[in-house]
Amino acid sequence: MLRTIEMYTNEYKDTTKKEIRKKKGQFFTPAEVSMRMAAVENKYPKNQLIRVLDPGAGNGILSFAVIDKLLRSGYKWLDITLIETDTEILPVLEYTITKIRQICESYHAECTIHYIDQNFVLWESSRLYDIVICNPPYMKVRKDSIEATAMKAYVYGQPNLYGLFMAKAVELLRDNGQYIFITPRSWTSGKYFTKVRSFLQKELNIKEIDLFSSRDEVFQGEKVLQETMILYGEKGQIQDEQIKINILKDGTLDTGNSFWAAADQIKFKGSEQYLLLPENENDLKIIDIMSDMTDSFESSGYHFKTGPVVEFRNLDHIHKIYQTGDIPMYRSIHIQNGTLQFPADTQKAQYVSTDEESLLIPKQNTILVRRLSTKEDLKRIQACKYFADENTDLNTEFMTVENHVNYLTRKDGMEMTRNEIDQLFDILMSDMYERYIRLINGSTQINAGELNKLPLQRIERSINS
Structure with a gap:
């Protein structure tokens, strides 16, 4: 029946x-x-x-x-x-x-x-x-x-x-x-x-x-x-x-x-x-x-944020082709196999003008994490390292991030060192963290809030100096 x-x-x-x-x-x-x-x-x-x-x-x-x-x-x-x-x-x-x-x-x-x-x-x-x-x-x-x-x-x-x-x-x-x-x-x-x-x-x-x-x-x-x-x-x-x-x-x-x-x-x-x-x-x-880790990214002084650029709300500020004075806008397509690839071969906007201050992010070392992965991706956490001194093509003091990407900051406003970024990136991309994120998240989306709550063994302060 x-x-x-x-x-x-x-x-x-x-x-x-x-x-x-x-x-x-x-x-x-x-x-x-x-x-x-x-x-x-x-x-x-x-x-x-x-x-x-x-x-x-x-x-x-x-x-x-x-x-x-x-x-x-x-x-x-x-x-x-x-x-x-x-x-x-x-x-x-x-x-x-x-x-x-x-x-x-x-x-x-x-x-x-x-x-x-x-x-x-x-x-x-x-x-x-x-x-x-x-x-x-x-x-x-x-x-x-x-x-x-x-x-x-x-x-x-x-x-x-x-x-x-x-x-x-x-x-x-x-x-x-x-x-x-x-x-x-x-x-x-x-x-x-x-x-x-x-x-x-x-x-x-x-x-x-x-x-x-x-x-x-x-x-x-x-x-x-x-x-x-x-x-x-x-x-x-x-x-x-x-x-x-x-x-x-x-x-x-x-x-x-x-x-x-x-x-x-x-x-x-x-x-x-x-x-x-x-x-x-x-x-x-x-x-x-x-569970034995008493700290998290958040309690250790780190904070993942979601990119500020929501495209349909900022059509007057985003550009597909570089215009004088523009800054780079990093989006999911730029995060490929653990590396940052910019610019990308895409018809989507990759640049933002600087006339809207709310979209500007100080150019500092960070980790970029896709909010959405695809069914075909072998890893749920799709991330890459961003080093300010390696991304000087546009020679600007700002960059920005599209809304489908999370980026890492320090709560005290200080820039993270290369060593710090390397260690945090290796932690995020480890098999254990990949498996743990799947235990708490059954969708293809990873929100900044979930990343901030991830357990973290506190990193030695010496690498932050």
């Missing part, structure tokens, strides 16, 4: 442009993933009413999967609430609801189905649920949107709907209720999910995590840039001592590797409360090494 639901969903996808579905934050759960997510624990008495909530129902495939699992496990008294506002997917959802009724009848089970056509974030429920299972919409909303306003306790910066769904779902669970969510990994470390993580730290007992070994494994053909995870938990303020990590193989949903990690080793670590996502025992060793 899941295959049939998937077939009708594919017909909907064929008649709906990918851009429209992406604008809705709509990525449908495949049948195999739905079955895995629906493997809920059989911990309730068989004569108990089980209430299930699917707050991002979409085509209803998760609802069918979990009801099917409960029926096969002997439960006869079920109540399920499906919430969906997209009228274009409604025909598929209605078909799924009909099939849920039919399968309940075949098991001689009493099943009450509630379809809610309301915004889940704004929806008010008088009930609490035993199970929440969800593939939420993945889309950013404005800080002054009705959703962000309604969930302001969980908003930090620009919110994403899926983070708000995660928080509200916990609110609607009974104590010890089961929590199953498939999401991008960005919430585990992203700055804008800080308050969501803080809430989950207090209210969710994480039991198990599924990690996919390929970024394209789950939503095939959708060009998803972020790695995906499934989170299994229970509502409760007492965390189990260990969390099970499952690494799912390419091409299948078979567990390629499973191991246990101590909860206090990976759950919401450091001042940013990151959830670390190791993929093997060696990753746990790296986490231990990094």
